[in-house]
Amino acid sequence: MTTLLLTTLLLATLPAQSVAVAARQPQQTPSEVSLTRWDSAAELAAGKPRGVTVTGDALTLDAPAPGRARLGATTYETGRWRSPWVDSGFAFDELVASWEATTTKRSWIAVEVRGRATDGRRSSWDTLARWATGDKRVRRTTLSGQKDDLASVAVDTWRAPAGLTRWQLRVTLARKAGTKAAVGVESLGAVTSAATPAGPTSAPGVGRGVVLDVPAYSQxxxxxxxxxxxxxxxxxxxxxxxxxxxxxxxxxxxxxxxxxxxxxxxxxxxxxxxxxxxxxxxxxxxxxxxxxxxxxxxxxxxxxxxxxxxxxxxxxxxxxxxxxxxxxxxxxxxxxxxxxxxxxxxxxxxxxxxxxxxxxxxxxxxxxxxxxxxxxxxxxxxxxxxxxxxxxxxxxxxxxxxxxxxxxxxx
The missing domain is CATH 3.90.70.10 (Cysteine proteinases)
Incomplete structure (x- = not known):
């Protein structure tokens, strides 16, 4: 069987306090924005699976899954799906990913990203998140830093100061070895943007006079x-x-x-x-x-x-x-x-x-x-x-x- 090596897993044993927390930095208005999402069977079929299958409108693990990984003292079966390369159409300096997933108490997912610069250089895979629905067995976490090449992670944002033009996501699905724990990914995507100084205040539009009946809660x-x-x-x-x-x-x-x-x-x-x-x-x-x-x-x-x-x-x-x-x-x-x-x-x-x-x-x-x-x-x-x-x-x-x-x- 093939062993899947994950940045997430290499850092999984670190306590949360040892992971650097990135401060949110002031930004400027994105002059260019592009959102790409894979959230249907046909769209997910466009990616490259390894030990996962498109079942209905979701990615699910094959049985048995081909990969193995360890998180703490537990061994997990793993499979991966890799998106096609996406061309943003401009040099973006930030990317924020989104996903929809279903995990049970003995499963989790990891989301990674890599990119390409205009000169053809390709970054390493950076881990954006290890995520699970619950928190009793797997601690939902991000890994800020990873400043090894063209980009780095700042909590939920992947930052590429010199700009990148293409990007690719990879998601790993994991369940405890020997179990039938359910894990699936129904949607995956990301928004890329490039910032320029903000312009004048926008003119009112189609929302004038519309107020929605949203309940009010105080933090x-x-x-x-x-x-x-x-x-x-x-x-x-x-x-x-x-x-x-x-x-x-x-x-x-x-x-x-x-x-x-x-x-x-x-x-x-x-x-x-x-x-x-x-x-x-x-x-x-x-x-x-x-x-x-x-x-x-x-x-x-x-x-x-x-x-x-x-x-x-x-x-x-x-x-x-x-x-x-x-x-x-x-x-x-x-x-x-x-x-x-x-x-x-x-x-x-x-x-x-x-x-x-x-x-x-x-x-x-x-x-x-x-x-x-x-x-x-x-x-x-x-x-x-x-x-x-x-x-x-x-x-x-x-x-x-x-x-x-x-x-x-x-x-």
Whole structure:
């Protein structure tokens, strides 16, 4: 049998504290964005399998799987799928992957990426994540660093400062040897982008006057909850924002058996645990949030993924289609009038609509109570806080009843 060697597995025995945590760096508006996803049987069939088969609309392990790998003291059967090479059509400097997968307690997946430069140089495979639905046997983690050649990993973002033009993903499926543990990958993809200085504030578009009925949850009411998963409060903006969107679609997880007594919104805690990144030591991993949402939306015929939008007119297209958008922002003191916090070097909130004049209606989880989550922010201020901080990063989550509108290339 062939042994599959994984960067993930070579580092698997390191404690989470020993993995460098990359700080999120200010970015600029992506002038070019390209999203590629493989999420149907025909699309997945375009890749190269090794010990995996396309079953229905998912990749599943062959029986027996051809590879072997060790994680801690446990031996796993493994198989791989490698995507075709993708030409972004421009020199990109960042890539963020998304996936939808199903794992049981004795299985996991690993996602890797490599790229090519304009001069033909090819990077090594870099591990983006080792991921599992649960966390009792496999610790969901990223591996920041890997600065050996053309690119490196910064939590959820693969960065190539000199620019790359082509990329390829590889996913490994693993289950405990000798078991029939279920593991499958239903979707895999990535968004690439290249940044330039942001332009003037976008003009209001099709979302004017549309406000979606998204439930309101405050992250601050969870302050001190479960320190092993970030401790609530300021640390839980991403899972709280995601829980609001899942609530809008009727896809919230049930209250867990371990919920704290008297917690009015225990699904926020459940979401925080389900997206926690043990390498990053936080709940703000963009890819992990999208992967969890994708699994929750699948029974509703929907999906979830990370992308980058060029400005608020693209967010308006989604809102007009009934799709709220989670956006990643940062701002200094006085940079976002009416915000419940004076500044932030990284925060997520939900764009739920637009006023008749184009200002942005949001559910901001940083509010001190659920009753004060709904806010209206200046279009110019929010757009700058979003584009300059994260390059327009957004979680797009939708169900079958709310299909994506015509795509500009990033959904």
């Amino acid at each position: 601050m009411t969870h302050r001190g909850h479960f320190p092993q998963w970030g401790g609530g409060g300021e640390a839980w903006c991403s899972p709280t924002s995601l829980a609001m969107v899942l609530g809008y679609f009727g896809a919230l997880p049930p209250a867990p058996s371990w919920a704290l007594a008297g917690d009015p919104d225990p699904w926020v805690d459940a979401t925080a645990r389900a997206v926690y990144d043990h390498g990053y030591d936080g709940t703000g991993n963009w890819s992990f949030n999208a992967a969890y949402a994708a699994a929750r939306m699948r029974p509703l015929g929907g999906s979830a993924f990370v992308t980058r939008l060029r400005d608020l007119t693209e967010a308006e297209q989604l809102v007009a289609a009934g799709i709220p958008v989670v956006v990643s922002i940062a701002f200094g003191k006085g940079g976002l009038t009416g915000a419940p916090i004076s500044s932030s070097n990284g925060h997520l909130l939900v764009v739920v609509g637009f006023t008749s004049t184009g200002d942005v209606v949001v559910n901001d989880p940083a509010a001190t109570s659920n009753a004060t989550v709904r806010r209206t922010y200046s279009r110019a201020q929010l757009e700058r806080a979003w584009l300059d901080a994260s390059g327009g990063t957004a979680y797009v989550v939708h169900d079958a009843a709310h299909p994506l509108p015509a795509s500009p290339g990033n959904w």
